[in-house]
């Protein structure tokens with residue numbers, strides 16, 4: 349593969365970044381920047397909208413437009429921004445706590461409106477920035493700093509949630525599959541309407557350490573072994589399914605997006 | 619409003635706020651239904667699309683103010699309206715707008731609180747919430763209309779001030795003014811310059827940031843930012859609506875009031891003047907930053923200062939903090955959901971003067 353010049357999107361002078369050694373956030377950022385270079389966007393055509401958390405610090409390392417909202421609210425800010433600037437290509441990079449806990453209301457409604465935005469969810473299976481607490485996406489039984497005896501609550505599948513809510517494109521993969529990751533990101537950004545890519549990514553500092561998975565390398569292998577293609581996953585029995593993450597494309601469709609509906613309706617909308 | 623060309627209209631406070639927004643070229647409203655502010659959303663839903671604008675009903679007030687901030691960053695003049703419980707939900711993002719310097723206008727129609735309180739009854743008890751509801755040292759602008767015309771004029775001004783100072787501006791009205799119908803002269807011909815929405819690279823964050831918009835935790839960068847955010851507003855108060863003064867220059871009794879209570883005070887002072895009493899009234903138009911200088915100057919010449927407000931003394935506390943000797947300052951307060959009447963203020967004036 350010929351890697352296009354993605355470095356023009358990187359604010360090199362801002363490095364080094366704050367992420368731990370072996371963190372997956374750098375892999376996600378690089379995948380995104382490569383896709384932007386492939387699609388050859390001009391700086392003023394794109395905006396990276398982030399929330400609060402480890403992954404959301406990505407905005408500090410890019411040279412193009414960046415918006416960082418408050419914790420959980422990024423998609424609500426973007427709803428207003430996209431009405432004012434319908435042609436701006438907005439990529440939203442948020443963590444699992446940000447989108448599935450505090451911000452889940454906005455996530456559902458952004459998908460329901462079919463807001464034209466590509467949401468990349470960096471799912472590191474815990475709250476990294478605050479020291480490794482469980483999130484709604486943390487697998488049941490996981491050890492975290494707030495579930496020392498194993499998480500009791502159920503795990504949420506946000507991909508299925510936004511599919512039902514009305515998203516045009518939903519996929520999930522892991523940073524282990526870099527080619528697939530770039531493909532999904534490319535498809536999500538190219539899609540008009542709401543698209544979401546859930547990206548399973550290692551947090552060796554907390555999730556990996558608490559759950560004795562090992563260092564960065566072992567975590568990548570763990571994600572390889574823990575993910576199964578969607579069709580294979582669907583053939584498993586429910587007990588078996590609990591041990592795995594499915595990966596692949598869940599839905600791809602072309603329902604009219606929020607702005608188009610709003611314009612055509614010529615009137616108020618929610 | 620039936621015929622827009624008519625310059626004189628018969629409008630409720632809520633309606634006047636909407637038309638001020640539309641005439642000030644606001645083209646985006648995001649909101650969530652809440653009494654007693656709902657008519658603002660209803661009229662925006664009807665009228666904004668006719669003026670090339672957008673109405674969006676968000677999932678909650680947190681989302682409403684977030685969408686307003688997003689639209690404003692995208693170059694649309696934007697506003698929202700709410701009441702106490704909704705204002706409470708908006709606070710984090712109001713702080714965001716202050717920190718990230720995003721112009722936006724919030725109309726807060728005060729109702730009786732705390733909590734759900736009484737949704738349809740008036741109060742003036744959000745004075746401190748508007749100022750300090752969001753955490754951290756910051757400054758913002760709060761304007762307090764006392765009737766339909768001022769709802770129009772101050773909301774109109776709010777959009778310009780929000781952009782001039784790059785800050786959230788709160789227009790603080792109450793359930794009575796919101797629903798009181800009065801004659802309002804509108805200015806459909808006014809020229810308005812849009813200063814936001816240019817083509818520069820947008821790099822915005824609520825984290826402490828340097829002048830390029832990149833986050834920073836350097837002590838010098840932090841101190842410079844926080845000082846500038848406060849100073850840019852507090853150092854230019856003469857650009858904000860100044861208090862209105864009526865009556866005697868050396869009063870026996872000075873009334874300080876705002877909003878609906880100032881209307882009663884106006885009548886009370888008029889009645890007192892008929893009795894040849896030296897009484898005057900200072901009506902606050904800008905509540906925050908607090909007009910300390912005017913209050914100190916006029917308050918020093920008064921024998922007694924009475925602060926009339928529908929709360930337990932939020933503005934009274936600030937008046938004392940202006941350096942007026944505390945024994946001179948008293949409150950006329952009501953917290954029973956009814957408004958202060960002119961005769962109640964007049965009785966206070968007469969009691970004060972009789973006891974002197």
Ligand code: SF4
Nearest residue numbers: 367368371402476551
């Ligand atoms: S805490 Fe975890 S997610 Fe955060 S930077 Fe470190 S490894 Fe990455």
